Amino acid sequence: MKIHNILLSTLLLSSFAVSADEMPVKQEGIKYIKMLGGALKSQLKTKMKEDKTGLTALAFCTSSADKITKEVNTKLPKYAIVRRTALRVRNDSVNKPDATDEKVMKAYEAAIAAKTFSPKDIKVVEEGDVTRVYKPLVTKAVCLKCHGSDLSPKIKEALDSAYPHDHAVNFKEGDLRGVIVAEIKKH
Numbered sequence: 001m002k003i004h005n006i007l008l009s010t011l012l013l014s015s016f017a018v019s020a021d022e023m024p025v026k027q028e029g030i031k032y033i034k035m036l037g038g039a040l041k042s043q044l045k046t047k048m049k050e051d052k053t054g055l056t057a058l059a060f061c062t063s064s065a066d067k068i069t070k071e072v073n074t075k076l077p078k079y080a081i082v083r084r085t086a087l088r089v090r091n092d093s094v095n096k097p098d099a100t101d102e103k104v105m106k107a108y109e110a111a112i113a114a115k116t117f118s119p120k121d122i123k124v125v126e127e128g129d130v131t132r133v134y135k136p137l138v139t140k141a142v143c144l145k146c147h148g149s150d151l152s153p154k155i156k157e158a159l160d161s162a163y164p165h166d167h168a169v170n171f172k173e174g175d176l177r178g179v180i181v182a183e184i185k186k187h
């Protein structure tokens with residue numbers, strides 16, 4: 001009889017178990033990641049169209065990327081934050097990675113090197129009472145104007161003056177540029 005019960009509950013559990021993709025906390029994280037990613041992307045796109053040199057967009061990123069990040073965070077519930085980071089950062093006063101960020105990003109880089117990477121690979125990391133949800137940001141052609149190795153002299157000059165410790169250059173298309181991460185506290 002006992003065994004029967006255990007079997008039954010195992011069956012019930014497995015049929016009700018949610019797959020990782022349907023985890024509510026993962027979906028919630030993706031929602032916040034999209035809020036930040038969407039806000040930054042749409043602005044970057046508009047500014048790049050306005051001025052093909054990228055200088056207008058660069059001035060915008062320098063003055064507003066962090067501001068927009070803070071604004072998006074004011075719209076989230078108190079138990080959640082969303083931010084950007086990278087292994088090689090441009091703005092290390094706000095975007096510096098911690099050990100967990102580094103581990104996740106190195107796993108993405110390893111997958112890229114092994115050609116098993118998918119940009120849809122959202123990673124979920126549980127740490128104490130916080131769940132982190134990571135989305136990889138892959139370097140696209142458009143990113144190279146400000147993160148590549150062939151920067152225009154004007155872009156280079158503007159970067160040198162705003163970010164004397166810039167490490168976010170020399171990326172190639174297909175490289176991991178960074179991640180967006182949502183952190184959600186148990187509530």
Ligand code: HEC
Binds near residue numbers: 066177
């Ligand atoms: C017009 C110039 C420009 C373009 C194009 C650009 N970026 Fe950036 N990016 C910046 C600047 C400037 C910062 C630093 C923002 C700050 O001070 O918070 C930055 C920061 C970042 C960061 C945060 C981590 C860090 O290094 O500080 C990520 C991630 C990032 N960019 C990804 C991308 C991706 C992906 C693309 C292409 C889709 C892209 N960027 C295109 C200028 C640019």
